[in-house]
Amino acid sequence: MTVNELKQTANQIRADAVTMIHDAATGHTGGAMSAADILTALYCRILNVYPDDPKNPDRDRFFLSKGHSCEGYYAVLAHRGFFDKKELATFSRAGSRIIGHPNNQVPGVEVCTGALGHGLPVAVGAALGAKRTGKGYRVYCLMGDGEQAEGSVWEAAMAGANYRLDNLFAMVDRNGLQISGSTEDVMALEDFKAKWQAFGWDVCEVDGNDMEALVNYFEGEHAKDKPHMLIAHTIKGKGLPFAENKAEWHHKVPSDEQLTEAYRALDVKGASFK
Amino acid sequence: MSMSTLRGAFTQRILELAKEDKSIFTLATDSRGSVTLGDYAKQLPEQFVECGIAEQDAVGIAAGLADAGLRPFVCGPACFFSMRSAEQVKVDVAYSHMNVKIIGVSGGVSYGALGSTHHSTQDIALMRAIPSLEVFLPSDAVQMRCLTDYLAASNEPAFVRVGRGAVEDIYAPGTSFTVGKAVKLAEGKDAAIIAAGETVCRALKAAQMLKNESINVSVYDMFTIKPLDCEAISEAAETGFVLTVEEHSIYGGLGGAVAEYLSQNKPTRMKILGLPDEKYYTGTSNEVFAHYGLDENGIARALKAGLNA
Numbered sequence: 001m002t003v004n005e006l007k008q009t010a011n012q013i014r015a016d017a018v019t020m021i022h023d024a025a026t027g028h029t030g031g032a033m034s035a036a037d038i039l040t041a042l043y044c045r046i047l048n049v050y051p052d053d054p055k056n057p058d059r060d061r062f063f064l065s066k067g068h069s070c071e072g073y074y075a076v077l078a079h080r081g082f083f084d085k086k087e088l089a090t091f092s093r094a095g096s097r098i099i100g101h102p103n104n105q106v107p108g109v110e111v112c113t114g115a116l117g118h119g120l121p122v123a124v125g126a127a128l129g130a131k132r133t134g135k136g137y138r139v140y141c142l143m144g145d146g147e148q149a150e151g152s153v154w155e156a157a158m159a160g161a162n163y164r165l166d167n168l169f170a171m172v173d174r175n176g177l178q179i180s181g182s183t184e185d186v187m188a189l190e191d192f193k194a195k196w197q198a199f200g201w202d203v204c205e206v207d208g209n210d211m212e213a214l215v216n217y218f219e220g221e222h223a224k225d226k227p228h229m230l231i232a233h234t235i236k237g238k239g240l241p242f243a244e245n246k247a248e249w250h251h252k253v254p255s256d257e258q259l260t261e262a263y264r265a266l267d268v269k270g271a272s273f274k
Numbered sequence: 275m276s277m278s279t280l281r282g283a284f285t286q287r288i289l290e291l292a293k294e295d296k297s298i299f300t301l302a303t304d305s306r307g308s309v310t311l312g313d314y315a316k317q318l319p320e321q322f323v324e325c326g327i328a329e330q331d332a333v334g335i336a337a338g339l340a341d342a343g344l345r346p347f348v349c350g351p352a353c354f355f356s357m358r359s360a361e362q363v364k365v366d367v368a369y370s371h372m373n374v375k376i377i378g379v380s381g382g383v384s385y386g387a388l389g390s391t392h393h394s395t396q397d398i399a400l401m402r403a404i405p406s407l408e409v410f411l412p413s414d415a416v417q418m419r420c421l422t423d424y425l426a427a428s429n430e431p432a433f434v435r436v437g438r439g440a441v442e443d444i445y446a447p448g449t450s451f452t453v454g455k456a457v458k459l460a461e462g463k464d465a466a467i468i469a470a471g472e473t474v475c476r477a478l479k480a481a482q483m484l485k486n487e488s489i490n491v492s493v494y495d496m497f498t499i500k501p502l503d504c505e506a507i508s509e510a511a512e513t514g515f516v517l518t519v520e521e522h523s524i525y526g527g528l529g530g531a532v533a534e535y536l537s538q539n540k541p542t543r544m545k546i547l548g549l550p551d552e553k554y555y556t557g558t559s560n561e562v563f564a565h566y567g568l569d570e571n572g573i574a575r576a577l578k579a580g581l582n583a
């Protein structure tokens with residue numbers, strides 16, 4: 001997919017996610033919007049995945065550690081054909097497998113996530129497993145910035161560097177906000193880049209809502225013998241004028257009017273699964 | 275009577291199996307000494323992962339190795355894996371249904387005088403309440419060896435608790451066991467004792483002592499805490515009185531599991547013998563057992579008191 005197609009797809013993913021949240025009257029709007037470009041870049045261009053054979057042993061692994069941003073994740077998995085798009089309409093409905101955090105009963109989801117600080121240790125294990133078995137796949141893990149206060153993230157940061165996992169690509173959706181407000185007010189992260197560098201990681205920063213920058217990063221050259229950390233500076237609620245940079249939109253649900261406004265702002269006709 | 279450690283039986287067998295099956299991995303948390311994984315780490319460094327003192331990370335890494343198609347065994351003190359990393363066991367392993375085996379060593383009050391930071395006496399209660407996680411408390415080295423074969427072949431996540439010291443052999447070498455099936459070690463019509471782990475050999479001795487007083491009791495080794503052998507419990511209840519004995523809190527462990535079954539299916543008089551809800555008396559493992567009546571004398575005493583109540 002070209003960068004322009006990826007941009008359009010990311011907006012469609014946003015529209016699908018915000019519709020799922022609107023229809024189910026529950027969900028995590030802000031983070032789903034900030035991470036939509038990263039998820040689209042990965043699933044529609046970067047990842048070597050097999051929608052018809054989701055457990056193919058050579059697949060790249062992706063772990064959504066910030067599991068609350070699952071709406072965009074489910075939408076992009078459906079877009080890639082891991083399951084029928086129509087199923088997105090069952091989001092958070094009684095008995096559905098498309099629940100409010102990633103569920104690995106859904107094809108394409110590796111492990112259940114949602115309790116924060118869990119994704120990176122699992123990603124370290126998968127990357128180490130690839131190294132030990134001589135497999136060439138890469139392992140990707142997307143975390144939230146509020147999530148960085150979890151101690152288990154830093155246990156895994158140590159292990160990733162210790163085992164020189166240069167097949168491991170961790171990312172932080174650095175939208176600067178978490179449920180109670182600014183990350184710097186709740187539990188300060190800065191100097192965030194220096195922290196990851198001090199832990200022995202190869203750290204890059206990009207505008208995480210700039211599709212071209214994301215693609216260039218993933219397709220570019222990467223340091224050897226070190227795991228990689230991408231600090232993706234994003235806007236929480238990106239693409240929804242009423243939600244951008246507002247902490248309360250962490251899990252606020254859009255009204256009917258806001259849904260219409262969202263489609264207009266995203267320049268899409270509506271949800272693709274309806 | 276020969277004595278062996280269960281951790282030794284595990285590490286010896288897993289080394290043999292891992293030499294044949296390259297997908298078997300063991301992970302340690304600076305615990306290769308306490309688990310007795312030193313030889314394994316030296317002989318199979320490519321199938322060994324040192325995680326440092328980081329139990330949460332270790333369980334997560336194990337889930338990731340399983341996602342990579344491997345068969346990881348995470349090994350370290352039961353107290354830390356059942357509590358520090360309880361959420362990783364629940365989410366990354368059980369809820370995600372990843373093929374990870376957790377081998378908790380030095381369980382119960384094995385660490386004796388080190389105190390309750392190092393005791394694991396809530397682990398059965400915690401682990402057995404997690405859906406899709408099997409829970410085992412083997413009673414001797416022969417059983418542990420057989421269980422290791424099962425674990426290496428199984429695709430189900432499991433938590434295994436073993437003690438630290440050498441325990442008396444109960445079973446003849448080569449005895450085989452079936453998951454979900456308790457072992458009836460003594461036959462008697464007056465009462466039944468259901469034990470697990472290191473209380474099994476003591477329960478057997480208590481049964482012998484009671485026999486000398488013409489009290490005949492059945493003894494069951496319920497090494498398979500989950501899946502639980504409800505048929506054996508039902509059979510034990512036919513005697514009219516069931517005594518459970520465990521190196522665990524009296525809340526939520528083996529006694530709790532037996533009581534849950536009997537109270538709802540076959541109400542039977544019973545007594546739960548275990549560690550009381552208090553700050554524990556400390557000493558060697560044997561001293562703690564004696565203090566709380568978990569040794570053969572205490573078990574015999576509790577059984578007679580129950581029968582006469």
Ligand SMILES: [Mg+2]
Pocket residue numbers: 144145146173174175176177178
């Ligand atoms: Mg955030």
